Amino acid sequence: MSLAAGVTGTGPDVVEPATVAVIGTGAIGQDLISKIDRSRALHCRLVAGRNPGSAGLRHAERLGLPATAAGIDAVLAAERPFDIVFDATNAASHLEHWRLLEPLGTLVVDLTPSGVGQMVVPAVTGVQVAAGRNVNLISCGGQASVPVVHTLATRFPVTYLEVVSTVASTIAGRATRLNLDEYVATTERAVTTYSGVGDVKAILNISPAVPPATFRTAVHARIPGADATAVRAAVDEAAARVRTFAPGYEVTACTVVDDRVTVAVQVLAHSDVLPRYAGNLDIINSAAVMVAEQHAAAIGRTARAEVAR
Numbered sequence: 001m002s003l004a005a006g007v008t009g010t011g012p013d014v015v016e017p018a019t020v021a022v023i024g025t026g027a028i029g030q031d032l033i034s035k036i037d038r039s040r041a042l043h044c045r046l047v048a049g050r051n052p053g054s055a056g057l058r059h060a061e062r063l064g065l066p067a068t069a070a071g072i073d074a075v076l077a078a079e080r081p082f083d084i085v086f087d088a089t090n091a092a093s094h095l096e097h098w099r100l101l102e103p104l105g106t107l108v109v110d111l112t113p114s115g116v117g118q119m120v121v122p123a124v125t126g127v128q129v130a131a132g133r134n135v136n137l138i139s140c141g142g143q144a145s146v147p148v149v150h151t152l153a154t155r156f157p158v159t160y161l162e163v164v165s166t167v168a169s170t171i172a173g174r175a176t177r178l179n180l181d182e183y184v185a186t187t188e189r190a191v192t193t194y195s196g197v198g199d200v201k202a203i204l205n206i207s208p209a210v211p212p213a214t215f216r217t218a219v220h221a222r223i224p225g226a227d228a229t230a231v232r233a234a235v236d237e238a239a240a241r242v243r244t245f246a247p248g249y250e251v252t253a254c255t256v257v258d259d260r261v262t263v264a265v266q267v268l269a270h271s272d273v274l275p276r277y278a279g280n281l282d283i284i285n286s287a288a289v290m291v292a293e294q295h296a297a298a299i300g301r302t303a304r305a306e307v308a309r
Contacts, residue, residue: 025049025054036292083296091178121142121147127287127293159222159224161197164218171277216264221263245286245287246283
């Protein structure tokens with residue numbers, strides 16, 4: 001077991017970072033690799049894809065990280081299990097990956113909309129990992145919308161919620177397009193879970209606009225007797241919590257007309273490899289790294305307690 005402590009690894013008690021592997025070398029995988037490489041609490045020991053010529057594998061090699069096109073087989077063949085495995089593939093693949101990884105006791109951080117594991121939205125749930133050892137980050141739309149819908153529903157009598165996200169076609173890879181049904185189902189489940197509202201709808205638009213559209217999410221809610229000032233104050237509080245880990249998150253509109261409330265947010269990416277408009281990938285990857293760093297800190301506390309005994 002690795003010894004690590006301190007979210008982002010900045011604490012003085014970091015001894016050895018948690019060991020991690022990344023499965024998936026598309027755009028989301030590339031950004032994730034870069035974020036992990038900057039973390040003192042995490043050490044990437046393997047980047048695994050399936051396409052030997054993928055840009056993600058080349059990016060890993062430029063960073064000096066071990067890279068392979070052997071996919072999940074390479075992760076399973078490692079000399080010792082990884083503390084954390086990030087799955088940045090697709091929902092169907094994750095089901096098989098989880099079946100293979102679960103017996104190893106590894107924490108699996110799922111960046112696909114498989115809906116298998118414990119849903120985590122840092123601004124709402126925190127980043128504490130439960131005993132199931134499979135963390136699901138829901139979707140980019142889920143990460144952008146759940147803080148808003150949760151805040152609205154805890155303060156006002158919300159009767160209906162609709163979440164509409166727009167991503168640029170240039171950044172919507174094959175896995176995103178394969179997972180549209182899963183995206184909708186998992187996002188809707190998260191919206192209901194964290195709002196208590198049963199009448200919900202989730203929509204994902206893939207925009208072919210030139211220049212590419214910045215990632216944005218609109219939350220439409222029905223709130224009888226809604227007060228515009230109170231709604232805006234609640235939404236701003238939610239946005240401030242998200243900006244603690246995704247600084248490009250911004251509320252661009254908040255309107256109240258009778259019982260109809262519309263909140264629009266956009267997310268700009270802060271990344272070494274992503275264009276600014278790809279905030280959809282930045283927000284979910286930032287959440288994933290926060291979860292992993294929290295787990296690294298827990299590993300460190302457990303190891304130090306064992307040594308003390």
